[in-house]
Amino acid sequence: MIGKNSAPVLVDIKEDTRIARDYGTVDTVTLAIAIYNEVLKTRIGKPDEQDYKWQRACALATVFDVGRMQGIREERTRRRQTHTDSEAEALTVTA
Numbered sequence: 001m002i003g004k005n006s007a008p009v010l011v012d013i014k015e016d017t018r019i020a021r022d023y024g025t026v027d028t029v030t031l032a033i034a035i036y037n038e039v040l041k042t043r044i045g046k047p048d049e050q051d052y053k054w055q056r057a058c059a060l061a062t063v064f065d066v067g068r069m070q071g072i073r074e075e076r077t078r079r080r081q082t083h084t085d086s087e088a089e090a091l092t093v094t095a
Contacts, residue, residue: 035063 039059
């Protein structure tokens with residue numbers, strides 16, 4: 001498994017922000033808000049995190065990380081499906 005810290009940053013902040021702004025959906029925003037609020041609920045009131053800006057930054061980082069995990073899982077699912085389709089085709093051809 002690739003650790004969070006070893007993953008290369010492959011985003012272009014300006015371009016990706018524009019794409020998200022232009023093509024984002026209400027569902028995506030709703031999910032991001034739910035994740036953000038959940039993180040804030042778990043972080044607020046901790047003695048080492050009295051700085052609200054830090055709390056918000058941590059919540060936004062979590063939204064980013066969850067999006068990254070979603071993308072990884074979608075890619076794995078796509079690859080599994082492609083692999084399964086290839087196996088089925090190979091069985092059909094040899095039968």
